[in-house]
Amino acid sequence: MNQRSVVITAIGAVSPFGVGSELLQRALFEGRCAIRPIERFDAAKAPVRVAAEVPPLACETASDCRHARIMSLPMKLAMVAAGECLRNAALPPDESRRRACYLGIGRHDGTIEDFGEAFRRSLDHNGQFDRGIYYAKGVRAKHPLRLLTFIPNIAVTFVCLEHGIEGEANTFTSEGVASLHAIAEAAVAIRDGLADVAICGGTDGRVDAFGLARPAALGLLASGPDAVSRPYDRRREGAIQGEGAVFLVLEHAEHARARGAQPLAEITAHCHGADAFHPYRAHPEGRGLAATMAGVLERAGCEPMDVDLIVGAAASLPDWDAAEANAINAVFSGCEPAVTALAGHIGRTSAAAGAFGVAAGVWALRDQIASPVLGTELPDEGAPPGLVLRKSVSRHIEHVIVNATAVGGQCSSLLLRRVS
């Protein structure tokens, strides 16, 4: 590791296990599953009945923040994770305004909370919707500033206002790869000297009628009250929706050393790509992920043999999991790296998924433990041979690849290295 290396020095998370990165880390290693019947709303008549929800108390942790009452759920989750992350980082006050903030965020198109009352007030005496009443009365139902929750970068604004951060910033909306885009951008900002410290991550919160409706309509979610999330398993029937937020602090190794911060892992390379194949189906060979995994190896000057663990994007989706397995088998033929995935624990966390994966990769490097692929008992015929099943295993881990994929075919890989 040289002085210009980009290192991760702090993590903050809110997950279906609750508030706190430690809680998440323990649950991943211990192999606990957070998928339950939906409690946030009455899902009895819904086509999807289970999810990995962030518990209500954890969602409300942000309610002390200024502006909490106009925040959407993904914004609240981002605030909680960023808060823990920055507490853990214990950064000195920012005198030089050389900090950066990059976030990947998921849906931001409103919930029952946003529209429900407006539409309820727009019914005529027969209970039918009346657009005249909607414009006259309905639109007044909500606080005007609530509009801001429809503007994704306001999440970054909330975080920056709360913590006095100023500098380079961007907000990515590329669905399942959004948070890897954000983390990669932050790493480049540090590498290229655009900032001294970058906070970055992902957030998503979509366990509600509209948030679930889109993936359900596309046939991406497993239905039924007993649905199980089982990445790479031959009986997998679809994803289960998860949610949460993860933030990281990135800085130069030298910057971390100078302020006495302990690096957790190094980010050595990223590579973004795309299947360019179908609006929501995976290319059978996983050509996008094959290219991004080969890409990070090439950029970091590594061989396939050097990779000890892959945190897969597999989310219990019939075509996507098979595609990723094919890509892994093609790139790592004869190497057999350990392969894990988080969707068995916390479902498909969409825009936050890449950030969750990076957190898992960091802990694997720090503790030299690979967490299991939960819910998977009968690996698919083509599943990667190195799947970690049932329980965590201790092993030597020097390099980790984290994958992410988006509905729409974008994919991304990040290479993490152990800090000795």
Place this chain on the structure above:
Amino acid sequence: MLLTVASEGVVKRRVVITGMGALSPVGVGLDEMWQGLMAGRSGVRTIELYDASALPVRIAGQVPKCDLGPLPATAVAVPASSRRLSFTVAATRMAMDDAGPALESVQPCRRGVSFAANESHPFPELLGPLYASAVTPGGFDEGLLMRSVVESVPVEEMLYQEAHAALALLSEILDVRGPVVSCLTACASGTQAIGDGFRMIRRGEADVCVAGGADSMLSPLKIPAYNRLGALSKRNDEPARASRPFDLDRDGFVLGEGAGVLVLEELEHALERGARIYAEVAGYAAYQEAHHLTGASPEARGPAAAMRRALEDAGIAPGAIGYVNAHGTSTPDNDVVETRALKAVLGSHAYRTPVSSTKSMMGHLVAAAGAVEAIVTVMALREQMAPPTINLERPDPQCDLDYVPNHARALVAEYAMSNSFGFGGQNAVLVLRRWPVAAGAD
């Protein structure tokens, strides 16, 4: 010399613009739009897309009715009703035709897309009955609502509502297998998408990148919401005079729609294939100011920092800027703050620099604004003409720069800036450099 060497010896690749396509309220296609801007024509009209008579704001910048050409044959058909995707496809087609075989000349994994588009919202007419069917005495049956959404909204509508739908679509139809990135930062989105594409090529992750933004902000869900923020002009009776940046009687911005797509290309690659080069992307910066939820600090710290950093990135002094395409929204606050920021960054040179807001003619295209305005800025450099700020009749004493009032004017400019300052304190600035028109070309 084709490569600039940064201080630490890192070779920086240079990025040029080799194709452009645009649709805006002022015109469809580069030529029509540019002629409209030169003539000072407003594209703001009473909303014709739907019956807006019940809305408090009934005016918008609408893309004129026209044949946008066929939608691509994709595995899931793009709904013709999706204006922002129709615009995306049409503007991309124009840009690709304009650029010649730029994408075709590189491997799919060396191609990139960087695009900004909003989520689209169903009309209240569609959502209302769905909600009505799920009302219970105590609230809503959300499970039932979800079921009715899944059962009654067509799959393609659901798929293409997502913010990254435009991105996925472009990746699919252009066979782009390199970086495919979408950002969304309110009014700064289009500028950031171009900035991201620029950086993607500069740092060697792609050789050609299709960059831009598309938006249609005319939805009857959005207009009342923006109106409640107090951001919109209510000059319903005089649509063409509603957007009046820097004028004393300005009362807010006008929502609009459109798309701008640029083909960004690594310089040597462009030269090798003999491409026509419009301009160079010389510098870019984005800066988040932590001051206030919706407004910039009175001292314009964020906008000024974004401009300074973009100039620094381009390696030029403020005095080298010969034209500024302003954010210029026509809101009381923005125009004063932006003027202050320009003076802080350019010093006395600010008074000698033509600054115009083409939002005076187009309205605010939000996620597409930065992209279309970057195209306008490129055209200003190429033609050495500054488009006007129309409706500037009674100058605001706090806005005392040269805003090119009401009439286009000849320009001498080597470098120009395009400013975009988004809600939430997100500021982004591009610095563009004129490319000499080859002798005998055009």
